[in-house]
Amino acid sequence: MNLPDAAAIILSLIMFTAILFAPSPAPPDAAVSPDPDPLQPAITQNLSSSLLAGGHPFSGQLLNRTPVPTPEVIDDPAIPDEDVAENSTPIMPEYDDDELAGLIENSSVSLMLLSLQNTYALYSWDELSVRENAASLHALAKKILDEAEGLEVSDLQEPVKAEFTRSLESYVAASEMLQGGAPLNKTRVDAALDELHRGSSSLSRVFESLDRPVLHLPQEVVEVSFSGSGRTGTGEELALLQRYLYEDRSRANDISLMLVAATKISAYCRFDESAEVVAAEPGRIFLLIEVRVTNLGHKGDSRLYKIQAPDISAFTLHYRDNIYSPVKLAPKTSLGEPYGAATLDRYEKKAGYILFDLPEALDIDECYLRVDLGGGETPVWALGKRL
Numbered sequence: 001m002n003l004p005d006a007a008a009i010i011l012s013l014i015m016f017t018a019i020l021f022a023p024s025p026a027p028p029d030a031a032v033s034p035d036p037d038p039l040q041p042a043i044t045q046n047l048s049s050s051l052l053a054g055g056h057p058f059s060g061q062l063l064n065r066t067p068v069p070t071p072e073v074i075d076d077p078a079i080p081d082e083d084v085a086e087n088s089t090p091i092m093p094e095y096d097d098d099e100l101a102g103l104i105e106n107s108s109v110s111l112m113l114l115s116l117q118n119t120y121a122l123y124s125w126d127e128l129s130v131r132e133n134a135a136s137l138h139a140l141a142k143k144i145l146d147e148a149e150g151l152e153v154s155d156l157q158e159p160v161k162a163e164f165t166r167s168l169e170s171y172v173a174a175s176e177m178l179q180g181g182a183p184l185n186k187t188r189v190d191a192a193l194d195e196l197h198r199g200s201s202s203l204s205r206v207f208e209s210l211d212r213p214v215l216h217l218p219q220e221v222v223e224v225s226f227s228g229s230g231r232t233g234t235g236e237e238l239a240l241l242q243r244y245l246y247e248d249r250s251r252a253n254d255i256s257l258m259l260v261a262a263t264k265i266s267a268y269c270r271f272d273e274s275a276e277v278v279a280a281e282p283g284r285i286f287l288l289i290e291v292r293v294t295n296l297g298h299k300g301d302s303r304l305y306k307i308q309a310p311d312i313s314a315f316t317l318h319y320r321d322n323i324y325s326p327v328k329l330a331p332k333t334s335l336g337e338p339y340g341a342a343t344l345d346r347y348e349k350k351a352g353y354i355l356f357d358l359p360e361a362l363d364i365d366e367c368y369l370r371v372d373l374g375g376g377e378t379p380v381w382a383l384g385k386r387l
Contacts, residue, residue: 095152095153095154095157096151096152096153097153097154097156097157099151100148100151100153100157100160100161100164103144103147103148103151103164104160104164104206104207107140107144108203108206108207110140111137111140111141111144111167111168111171111199111203112200112203112204112207114133114136114137114140114171115137115171115174115196115199115200115203116200117129117133117137118130118133118134118137118174118175118178118192118196119193119196121133122178122184122189122192122193122196123361124320125184125189125319125359125361125362125363126319126320126321126322127183127184127322127359128320128321128322129320129321130178130184131178131179131180133178134174134175134176134177134178134179134192135175135179137171137174137175138171138172138175138176138179141168141171141172141175141199142168142172144168145165145168145169145172148161148164148165148168149165160206160209163202163205163206164202164203164206166198166199166202167198167199167200167201167202167203167206168199169199170195170196170198170199170202171195171196171199173195174191174192174193174195174196174199177191177192177195178192183281183284183357183359184283184359185281185282185283185284185359186282186283186284186360186361187282187283188283189283189361236380237368237380237381237382237385238259238379238380238381238382238385239381239382239385239386240259240260240261240262240381240383240385240386241258241259241260241261241386242258242259242381243256243257243258244256244257244258244371244379245257245296246373246377246379248304248307248308249374249375250304252298252299252303252304252305253295253296253297253298253299253304253305253306253307253346254295254296254297254299255293255294255295255296255307256292256293256294256296257291257292257293257310257371257373257379258291258292258293258294259289259290259291259292259369259381259383260290260291260292260351261288261289261290262287262288262289262290262364262383263287263288263289264285264286264287264288264364265285265286265287265288265335266279266280266285266286267279267280267286268286268333268334268335268355269333269334270330270332270333270334271330271332271333271334272330272331272332280357280360283359283360283361284357284358284359284360285357285358285359285360285362286327286355286356286357286358287317287355287356287358287364288335288353288354288355289315289353289354289355289356289369289383290351290352290353290354291315291339291351291352291353291354292349292350292351293309293310293342293344293349293350293351294344294347294348294349294350295307295344295345295346295347295348295349296347297346297347298346305345305346306343306344306345306346307343307344308341308342308343308344309341309342309343309344309350310341310371310372310373311340311341312326312339312340312341312354313325313326314371314372314373315354315369315370315371316369316370316372317356317358317367317368317369317383318367318368318369318370319358319362319363319366319367320366324356324357324358325356326354326355326356327355327356327357329353329355335353335355336352336353337351337352337353338352338353338354338355339351339352339353339354340352363384364383364384365383365384366384367382367383367384368380368381368382368383369381369383
C-alpha cells in the first residue's frame, strides 16, 4: 500500500471515529449546560495522541465503550383524564338532616296539642289552667329549640330548620307571657294568642312537608282534657235573691243569708281626701255583689239573742279551677257601704257590697259564690241564676 492510500484510510478512520463518539444532541432546554460532558475532551486527546504516536486507533487503551449519559427528558405533568374525574365519588360532608326530620316528626303533634290547650284556656280565661299549660308548653318548646339549634343541616333543609325554629320561638314567647302570678289582662292574652297562632302556622307548614310522620305523644299530652274544669258546686246552687237559712253555733237564733245582685262595673270613686277614681286594669272588670244578712230572731231556751254575720273572708268566687277573693274596699266609696263582719241583734240586718277583680272575658253565668259558714256548712249561689 502506497503512502497516499494509507493517508486516505487513516483520514477516513478519524472521521468515522469522530462521528461514532460524538455526544448525543442536548434537548432544547439544555443548550447551555453548567457541567459539560468530561468524556469528549478525553476522547479527542486520546485519539490525537494515538495518531501522532502511530498507534492503532481501536486499541483497548483508546476506545471507551461506556455509554455516554444523556440528560433525562422529563415529560409534562400528567393531567387527570376528565372521564376519571367525573366518575370519581366526591366526599360529602355529614349533615344532621335525618336528625332534624326525626325531631320534627316526634314533637310536632305534642307541640300542637299543647298550643291548643293553652289557646282554649285563654279563651276560657281560666287563669289556673293558663299558668299550668304555659309551663308545660315552655318546657317542651325550649328543650326542642335547644336541640334544633345545635343541628348542622344541608342547604336543602335549611329553610325547614328555619321555619321550625320560628315556630318554637313563638311558642316560647307565648308561654313566657303567661307565666308568673300576675292576673291576666286583655293585652297579655291577645299577645299570647297571636304568638300561639304564629307558632302553630309555622309548625303546620313544616309538619306537612314530612313523608311519614311519627305521632309521638308524651303522656302529659295524652292526658290533656279540653272539656273545661267542671263546677265544684253541690248541684243545689241557690239563685240570686234566694235566702239561705241556718242557725248560729249555739243553735239559739236563725239567720238569713242572701245574695241580692251581681253587677259588672269598670270603675268607682273613693270618698276620702284623695277622691281617687279606681279603674279596672285593661282586660279586667269589677264584679259588685250585694250581700244581705238578717238575724231572724231568738228561739229555744237560750238567752243568746245576738248573732255574728259572716266575715268577708268567708266569701270566695269560683270559676272552674280559679278562686278569687274579695277586694278590700275603703269605708266610703261611690258603691255605697262595703260589706263586713258585724254583730247583729234580734231582727237586725247587715247589707253591703263585696267587690271582686276579675278577667273581663270571664263568663259570669259560669261563676258561683261560696260562703264558708263553718261546721262544714258552705252554701253556693250561681251568679247566672235568678229567681
